[in-house]
Amino acid sequence: MSKKDSNSSTKKLNISQDRRAFLQKGTLAAMALALGTDIIHAASMPEGYIPVMLPADFDPMKGKSEGMIIRNEKPWNVEPAPHLLNDAITPFSSIFIRNNGLIPEDVDAAKWTLTIGGESVVKEKTYTLEELKKKFKSYTYQLTLECGGNGRAGFYPPASGNQWEEGAVYCSEWTGVRLKDVLADVGIKPDAVYVGYYGTDKHLNGDPNKVVISRGAPMAKALQDETLLAFQLNGKDIPLQHGYPLRLVCGGWPASVSGKWLNKLVVRNQVHDGEKMMGDAYRVPKYPVAPGDKVPDEDMKIIESMPVKSIITYPKSGAMFSTSRKLSVQGHAWAGENEVSAMEVSTDFGATWKKCSLKKPVNRLAWQQWSIELSFPQAGYYEIWAKATDDQGISQPMVIPGWNPKGYLNNACHRIAVKVS
Amino acid sequence: MSKSHERNPSSTQKEKRKLFDGLIKSVAGLVAVVVILIGLVLLLVFQPEISARLSTFTSEESTENPQPLTDFSTELVDGKDVETGLLAGDGLELVKAHCTACHSSALILQNRFTREGWHEKIVWMQETQGLWPLGENESIILDYLAANYAPEAPRGRRVPLTDIEWYELKE
Numbered sequence: 001m002s003k004k005d006s007n008s009s010t011k012k013l014n015i016s017q018d019r020r021a022f023l024q025k026g027t028l029a030a031m032a033l034a035l036g037t038d039i040i041h042a043a044s045m046p047e048g049y050i051p052v053m054l055p056a057d058f059d060p061m062k063g064k065s066e067g068m069i070i071r072n073e074k075p076w077n078v079e080p081a082p083h084l085l086n087d088a089i090t091p092f093s094s095i096f097i098r099n100n101g102l103i104p105e106d107v108d109a110a111k112w113t114l115t116i117g118g119e120s121v122v123k124e125k126t127y128t129l130e131e132l133k134k135k136f137k138s139y140t141y142q143l144t145l146e147c148g149g150n151g152r153a154g155f156y157p158p159a160s161g162n163q164w165e166e167g168a169v170y171c172s173e174w175t176g177v178r179l180k181d182v183l184a185d186v187g188i189k190p191d192a193v194y195v196g197y198y199g200t201d202k203h204l205n206g207d208p209n210k211v212v213i214s215r216g217a218p219m220a221k222a223l224q225d226e227t228l229l230a231f232q233l234n235g236k237d238i239p240l241q242h243g244y245p246l247r248l249v250c251g252g253w254p255a256s257v258s259g260k261w262l263n264k265l266v267v268r269n270q271v272h273d274g275e276k277m278m279g280d281a282y283r284v285p286k287y288p289v290a291p292g293d294k295v296p297d298e299d300m301k302i303i304e305s306m307p308v309k310s311i312i313t314y315p316k317s318g319a320m321f322s323t324s325r326k327l328s329v330q331g332h333a334w335a336g337e338n339e340v341s342a343m344e345v346s347t348d349f350g351a352t353w354k355k356c357s358l359k360k361p362v363n364r365l366a367w368q369q370w371s372i373e374l375s376f377p378q379a380g381y382y383e384i385w386a387k388a389t390d391d392q393g394i395s396q397p398m399v400i401p402g403w404n405p406k407g408y409l410n411n412a413c414h415r416i417a418v419k420v421s
Numbered sequence: 422m423s424k425s426h427e428r429n430p431s432s433t434q435k436e437k438r439k440l441f442d443g444l445i446k447s448v449a450g451l452v453a454v455v456v457i458l459i460g461l462v463l464l465l466v467f468q469p470e471i472s473a474r475l476s477t478f479t480s481e482e483s484t485e486n487p488q489p490l491t492d493f494s495t496e497l498v499d500g501k502d503v504e505t506g507l508l509a510g511d512g513l514e515l516v517k518a519h520c521t522a523c524h525s526s527a528l529i530l531q532n533r534f535t536r537e538g539w540h541e542k543i544v545w546m547q548e549t550q551g552l553w554p555l556g557e558n559e560s561i562i563l564d565y566l567a568a569n570y571a572p573e574a575p576r577g578r579r580v581p582l583t584d585i586e587w588y589e590l591k592e
Contacts, residue, residue, distance in 0.1 A: 156578075317582070319590040327590075383582065399578035417585045 058105050060241040065093045071162040075099035075204060076241065079167035082414065083316035086330065088362075088369055089142060090170035092234065097241050098147050098168065100276065101212030102202040104261050109237075109245040114229065118196070118266030122187030129245055132229060135185070136177035141226045142366035143251030144171045144334045145258055146306050148282050151410030154400045157292045159407025166311055166414055171332065171367040174249045176230030179265075180223040188267055195222040196272030197248050197259030214274025215256050215282065216266075221304070226251055226365050229262065251365030252336040254282055254303050254408075277302070284404040291403035300405075305336030308396055309411040310343060310370070310388035317416035327374045327418070333358065334367040335390035342389040343370040347382050350398050376420040385415045489553070490522035506530055512565030515558050523550070529570060536567035 060076045061068065065084050071077040078097040085094055109129055117124035127135070147168035149161050162168075179195070196216035203210040221227060228249045231238060238244045243260030250257040256276065266272070276282060283300035285293075310333035321327065333340040339361060344353035356372040376382060389395040396413050495514060496503040505526035507513055520529065534542065540563055546552035555562060 154579075315590055316588070318585045318587045320587050321590040325590070412579065415582065417582045418590075419587060 058103060058240060060097055060103060063093055063239075064097075068094075069165075069167070071164065075101055076103065077162045079164055081316070082166045082311050082416075083313055085167065085170065085311060085332070086313035088171075088332075088367075089234065090172045092172075092239055092242075095170045095172060095242060096147065096168045098162075098255060099201065099241075100256075101204055103241055104200040104202060105240075107200070107240065107244055107261065112245050112263070114246060114263055114265065116182065116186045116265045116267065119269040120189045120192035120267040122189060125186045127182070129231065132177055132182070132246075133231065136181045138175055138177060139225070139228065140173055140175040140232075141228065141251065141364075142171050142173050142362050143226060143228075143249055144169065144306075144365055144367045145249070145251065145255040146170075146309070146334070148254030148256060148303050148306075148408045149406070151412065152407035154410045154412060155291075155403055155407040156400070157403075159403075159405065161407060168255075169309075169311065169334075171334070173234050174228055174230040174247075175232035175235070176228035176247075176249065178225060179227045179229055179248070180225070182229060183222065183267065186267075189269070191269045192219050192267050193270055194218050194268040194272045196266045196268055196274045196277070197262055198264035198266070198274075199243075199259050199261035200263055201261055211275045213256065213259070213276045214272070215259065215277055216268075216272040216274065217250050217253060217257050218271075218304075221250055221253065221257075224250075226363065252305055252334075254306060256282055271302070280406050282408070283406070284408055288402050289404065293403075293405075295405055303408060305338070306334075307401075307409055307411040308335040308338070308340060308388050308390040308394055309333070310340070310386045310396065311414050312345075312384060312386050312416050315416070315418070318418075319416075320419045320421065323376055323379055323420055325375075327376070328371060329356075329374055329384060329386075330369070330371045331386055331414075332367040333370055333386075333388035335388065335394075337365070338390040338392055339364075340368050340388045341391040343368075344387050344389075345372055345374070346385045346387070347374065347376070349383065350385060353387065376418075379420050382418050382420065383415045384418060385413045387413050488522065489518040491518065493517050493521075508569045510565055510569055512561040515562050516565055519552075519555060519558065519562060523552070529566065533570055533572045534566070535572060536563050539563055539566040539570070 061070075061078065064078065065080055067081040067084050068078050069081065071079065076097050076099045080094045080096060087094070112129045113126050114129070114132065115124060115126040147164060149159075150164045150168035151166065152159055152161055153163040153165050183195075194216055196214055198211065198214050201212045202208065203212050216222075217227070230243075230247050230249045231245060233239065233242060238247055243258075243262070246262045248257075248259040248262050248265070271277070279297050280295070280300050282303050284303055285295045286299050286301045289295055310331055312329060312331040314328070314330040319327075329345060333343050340358065343356040343358045345356060346353045354372060354374070356370040358370045359368050361368050370386075370388075374384070385398065387396050387398070396411050398413050400410060400412050493504060495517065497509050500509045501507065502509065502513060502517070505517060505521055507516060507526050507529065516529070517526075520526070543552065543555065543559065543563070547554070
């Protein structure tokens with residue numbers, strides 16, 4: 001159905017209501033109703049976007065689910081629809097793709113090395129991939145990685161960048177060595193403040209010397225047990241578009257901290273000042289600002305732990321069923337460095353909330369599964385809203401949270417529509 | 422006799438007094454009526470809202486033969502018509518002639534519809550409210566309304582859910 005068609009059909013449904021209301025002097029309300037319908041369809045997004053590919057190119061969409069939404073193909077940025085994220089451990093097919101530059105296609109794992117340097121190492125040291133695997137103990141964790149800009153599409157005034165909706169988040173199983181073990185082997189000076197990464201992705205403008213992205217984390221995060229130099233995702237070599245053959249993985253922080261195609265780590269005696277660390281990149285205002293405000297760079301702070309959030313992964317939005325059915329609703333919840341302690345859903349736009357059953361995380365920084373059975377004795381249109389609360393007592397907002405210039409950290413409640421007949 | 426004679430003049434005097442009283446009363450009544458009438462005229466002159474209200478009452482009663490408005494002035498200040506507050510643009514005169522003949526411009530000003538939506542309002546007014554056929558002016562009026570009073574981009578803090586693909590939930 002085209003945008004125009006759907007527009008006219010809903011229009012027709014409203015005419016009879018409009019007439020009656022008009023006669024009852026309820027004109028304003030009726031027109032607001034009609035206006036509301038207009039707004040819905042004015043906001044329609046194009047669908048079924050087919051990317052143009054050169055045959056020689058690596059195809060990052062190969063093996064990905066059909067319901068993936070391509071936000072950009074140069075650089076590649078792709079997210080799944082929420083219902084594709086129903087698994088506790090996200091399969092490769094549903095993992096979002098986020099790139100600032102071009103995916104490197106000349107990767108030779110056999111010759112791959114990782115150099116650890118910077119002002120705050122005792123002596124720069126280089127490891128081959130094999131050395132890393134042999135010399136250090138391997139660990140496996142399920143780690144939640146969410147794009148800092150996930151949900152950006154919800155901000156008004158609109159923030160520029162990939163207009164992520166709900167799907168730029170996943171929790172897969174990463175296997176690798178602990179960064180802290182490797183750093184202990186290298187030797188770190190007491191003045192160490194931050195680690196920064198470098199990868200082999202190529203800049204969009206083709207300049208081979210231009211760094212695409214080089215972000216990082218403070219020492220406290222770098223030295224956590226769960227911070228890995230990972231070489232496996234879900235028990236297999238990391239797929240190329242997700243960082244093959246080596247990736248820094250820092251669960252619970254913006255996914256951009258988890259540097260892909262990792263070949264160099266620097267231990268800094270200052271906050272790392274690499275590409276996309278400065279200015280307004282992956283930063284939010286230090287204080288609340290009005291929507292649309294200009295915020296000077298010096299008033300922006302680096303995003304660290306991601307906020308509490310949840311997603312409804314079953315059913316897919318748009319489910320129609322009968323009043324006799326008990327609907328099982330499922331999803332995940334996560335809270336950056338913290339744990340989610342309560343999960344609730346509402347079917348009346350937040351007037352009342354029902355407590356869901358909530359699993360403990362498999363390990364720290366893994367997302368948690370929640371579920372609830374709902375009955376709908378009254379037929380009609382419902383929205384199911386999901387709200388998580390973390391162990392600090394902080395909940396998700398129902399409206400869009402504080403506006404920020406780059407549209408980060410939108411952790412507003414996810415909601416789906418269902419129709420009961 | 423004499424008594425009656427004596428009575429006579431006194432009775433005629435009384436009658437005269439009665440007549441006089443009656444005359445004074447009727448004159449006073451007339452004066453009062455005139456004063457009230459003058460007052461009303463003055464009121465209508467100096468309180469034009471009242472006369473306007475009166476004329477709307479009459480025009481509302483005679484909706485059988487409505488006519489497009491002809492006696493209006495169009496003065497534009499800051500891109501808006503002073504008389505109605507409608508935005509300047511091609512078709513403004515026609516909108517004033519055909520729409521504000523029956524209802525105020527507020528019905529337009531407070532609403533936002535697509536061209537199709539505005540058309541539905543016109544059809545409804547023609548079917549139920551006695552709006553006359555607009556002929557070739559209709560498309561000019563619709564163009565004006567669609568261009569100047571179109572739906573705005575959503576700006577709520579949670580806009581309505583959109584693009585819901587409804588499906589029967591099976592398993």
